[in-house]
Amino acid sequence: MRHHHERERLFPQLFARLHVLAPYFSTALIGLLVLYVLLWNAAKARRSRRRAALGAKELPVPPALPLLGHWLALRARGRGAEPGDAHLRTLRRWAEAHGGAFRLLLPRAWLLPGGLGLGLGGGGGGGAGPAAGELVVLSEPAAVQALLGLGEEVAPKAAAYYRSLEQVLHDPPAPSLLTSTAAAEWRAMRRSLLFAFSRPELEQDFEVAKAKALSLASVVLGLGPGVVLDVDDAALRLSLDVAGLSKLGYDFQAVEATGQVLLLRLLGEVAAEWDVRRRRLLPAWAAPWLLDSAAEASSKCRILQDFIEGELWADIEGRGPPPPEDITLAAQIVRLGHSLSRGSVSGRSAGGGGAGLHRTLSELTAQLLLGHEPVGHSLAWALGCLARNRAAQDKLVAELRREGVYDAPHTALTYAMLHRLPFLDCCVREALRLYPAQPCPATVRQIKKDVVLGGWAVPAGAEVWVDVYAMHRSPRLWRDPDRFNPERWAAHVAQLHEAAAAAGAADAGEGQGEGKKGGSKKKEKGGGGAAAGAGAGYDGMNTVEADPTDGAAAGGEVEAEQEEEKAEQAAAAASAAAEASEASSDAPAPLCSPLAFMPFGAGPRSCLGQRLAVAELKAALAVLLCFVALEPTGDPADEPRPAAGLFLRPASGMHLLVVHRPRGPRAGAA
């Protein structure tokens, strides 16, 4: 009772006090608002001065809400759609409205120190002052080429963005191959892993992919005619097996397994956690509840890594130290693990045996995640496109028949003969254009000094997202951009084949009687003679560094030359892309814009596994279509909806009707 009376007396007193304090509060609030407006205007004036100094255009800003900016629009879910779907559509709409470059306003711009361009944060460049929190989205090809050609010193991968991934993968957080910036560590790792994706390795990896695709065909045929199959699930099993066998020498047997595959589930869960954390648009201190989900993510990753340690790593280690000539990915990772445990590779977490092992396992996990999921979904999208475009599917099968692949896929289909399947190449490109596995952001960079990208001023400190999805579907760059039309690539692919054939012929001339340098490989490759002929240099996308086993490329000075060459190539591509974009402003959109095609990124951080990915996609498509025809089920619920998680996947799988193709006596599956 006494308490009750005390409370009764306390509230009127409090209200009386508040009444007295109210004018002070409101004056302080008005003061803060005035200060905010002044700072905002000062930041705006500062930006205009910088832009004027650079002689560049100001980045446009789509209509935004006060204070919340574009935050809600980016988080909006479309009706019945997965989150990523609406997010991609919104960004694409803004890209079209603003010519492929715009600035986003996010609450974090005023939550981060230096967010108002006041120069309070670190990492500023050239005295212009940082613009921490500013987010720029680019899909204009000239601007994107220019960004990716800037190099790691000026535009490294954005540490703040990739930190969330590092926290999931590494405990304590440490850069992985995917995320580390210009450090010597990343360069050394990338250079050593590049060997694992060299031509001789690829030829063998292609055979592995073909064998697994034949196994999958046999499993599918075993289900009987007329079944509805989730080809996304089947494709993920296939790509996991190919990644395991070709790169780590371990068969997960996911294709042959009848039930759920634990490793696939764990990898999926970890990828989903990555995705949730990278979408976070607020700094961690402004959203402390995220720390719980961070802990959960890390524990899921630990379960996955325990599994990998027990199953995969034990097997790889059990093989003993790899001989020097072994350049497979497994061997490179073992060497990396050993140098980490000796502390000979500089690394924040490389402090001894345990940390070294942990880093190695994390890299293995990252490789598996990076390696299998984008390929699996890309294959599912390609199969889905072909099922819905029967004319294209029939044309592809006709090409396979013409080249003898249909009748004898086991023997006739080799890496060296891929140049004889140009329509297969067109189909792979068109599927990757419509459904790039990493749609947006395909890559995230942090700008270290004021730069001009495609004519727009981008201030130091800005975070830049590359929106490959919007670029690949821009009506300014592609005629009828949403239509699956593999024919649009025909002329470009023919040109590439001619160039590769000419280079192959020149190589064959030079190499006569000499043999191939750097030929000390663990496994002997098959079809080497044919590889020296026409099409030998042809790898599909050509945006990755020169093959390190190509003799001269192994030398030290050559590296500097390569760097220069790469910078020149990027500059040339940027100016060609600028010309193409200018030309397209008045004229009707071109049927095909190869410079606006970047499913694997570009420049020195482009996808390391792209040649393998393309080879695997080709092997799987060619083999599967030799045995089955694919059709839509006719059920509207089976129409695939894109969902952009860490990778662009069909939200509820890709369900297709499987029809057996008539086979001759020579061509059984598996």
Ligand code: HEM
């Ligand atoms: C269709 C399949 C694939 C697509 C579309 C794809 C796409 C990409 C993209 C867009 C990047 C980022 C480039 C950048 O930040 O500028 C990337 C990086 C990377 N990818 Fe892929 N990828 C695929 C398959 C693979 C495979 C099969 C592997 C390995 C087995 C792989 C390994 C990597 C690695 C290691 C990086 C980081 C490279 C670095 O930062 O130096 N990817 N990929």
